Amino acid sequence: MGQKQRVDQQPGFILHTHPYRETSLIVELFSRDLGRLALVAKGARRPMSALRGVLLAYQPLLVDWSGGGEVKTLVRAEWQGGQPMLQGRALLCGYYLNELLMRFLPREDPHPDLYASYADAVGLLPRTDRFEPLLRRFELQLLEQMGYGVPLTHEAGSDRAVAPQTDYHYIIERGPVPAGQADEGAPRISGTTLLDMAAGRFESALTLAQSKSLLRHLIGHHLGGQALQSRRMFKELQSL
Numbered sequence: 001m002g003q004k005q006r007v008d009q010q011p012g013f014i015l016h017t018h019p020y021r022e023t024s025l026i027v028e029l030f031s032r033d034l035g036r037l038a039l040v041a042k043g044a045r046r047p048m049s050a051l052r053g054v055l056l057a058y059q060p061l062l063v064d065w066s067g068g069g070e071v072k073t074l075v076r077a078e079w080q081g082g083q084p085m086l087q088g089r090a091l092l093c094g095y096y097l098n099e100l101l102m103r104f105l106p107r108e109d110p111h112p113d114l115y116a117s118y119a120d121a122v123g124l125l126p127r128t129d130r131f132e133p134l135l136r137r138f139e140l141q142l143l144e145q146m147g148y149g150v151p152l153t154h155e156a157g158s159d160r161a162v163a164p165q166t167d168y169h170y171i172i173e174r175g176p177v178p179a180g181q182a183d184e185g186a187p188r189i190s191g192t193t194l195l196d197m198a199a200g201r202f203e204s205a206l207t208l209a210q211s212k213s214l215l216r217h218l219i220g221h222h223l224g225g226q227a228l229q230s231r232r233m234f235k236e237l238q239s240l
Contacts, residue, residue: 006066010034011080013118014057015098019045027055027074028102029063032115036105039065039074054079058086058094058122070107083123090125092237096230097121097138103223104146114145132212133202139215140197148222151175152198164192170214172221187217 012031020026025041044051051074054061060080065072086094097118105111121138128134143150153162156175162168168176169186176194177186193210202208220226 005068005072006064006075007034008064009062010064011115012061012063013059013122014055014061015102016057017041017055023049025055026071030101030105030115030118031063032112033110035109035111036101036107037065038071038107039063040071041074041077044074051077056085057098058125059083060119084126086122086126089129089131092230092234093125093131093135094122095233096135096228099228099230100139100142100219103226103228104142111145114141117141132208136197136202136208136211136215137200139219143215143218143222146222148218150197150218152194162191162194164190164195166191168194170217172218187214189214 010031010033012029014027015030015036016028017025020040023043023045025044027039027041027044029037029039031037041051041055043049044055046052054077056079060083062078062080064075064077066075067073101118117138121134124134125131140150152175154160154175155162155168156171156177162176167179167188167190169179169181170176170189171186176189176191179188189210190206192204193207193214196202196204196207197211197214202211219228
């Protein structure tokens with residue numbers, strides 16, 4: 001049993017909710033200073049509950065909770081405003097970001113820099129139609145914050161800088177190796193793409209395509225090959 005605590009006015013975003021008993025919800029919250037937590041929102045599904053219209057994903061909240069166990073008790077949530085509701089592709093991208101956080105973030109492990117990156121990404125989703133660069137930047141930040149470094153600027157095990165005109169194979173947990181010096185099954189990626197990724201540039205079609213393939217490979221590896229529900233939804237919608 002953890003030490004009892006009361007936390008007030010903590011910035012956070014809801015990642016997921018599911019019904020609990022007849023009228024309540026279990027809320028998965030990504031908080032700025034205390035990481036991901038599970039909160040029980042008692043009576044939140046009742047028609048007259050003050051929480052009913054507030055506990056929405058992708059919306060900035062200030063949250064109060066209490067308790068010391070694995071699941072704490074939500075006391076109050078206040079909407080901070082300023083964020084349009086996500087629709088269409090922006091909504092699917094938000095679902096993908098939330099699923100990544102649910103899969104990667106351990107409970108009560110603070111990551112304020114990742115929180116800031118998430119808040120920025122969610123804030124941009126309804127205001128852009130260029131979703132791919134936003135997703136790639138967040139995926140890189142997530143992997144780095146989780147301790148899965150993604151070397152991009154130097155060849156694996158060497159001080160040699162990545163050359164823009166050279167093709168590489170990317171070895172997980174090592175980095176880029178010149179093509180022909182590694183297992184052909186490793187992702188192949190150009191030096192230009194690696195350097196673009198390191199600089200946060202996702203303008204060219206080649207960089208967008210290769211970075212997506214590489215980051216999908218890395219994320220799949222670190223998730224132990226588990227499939228992401230959001231990717232299945234993307235594929236189903238594209239087929240329609």
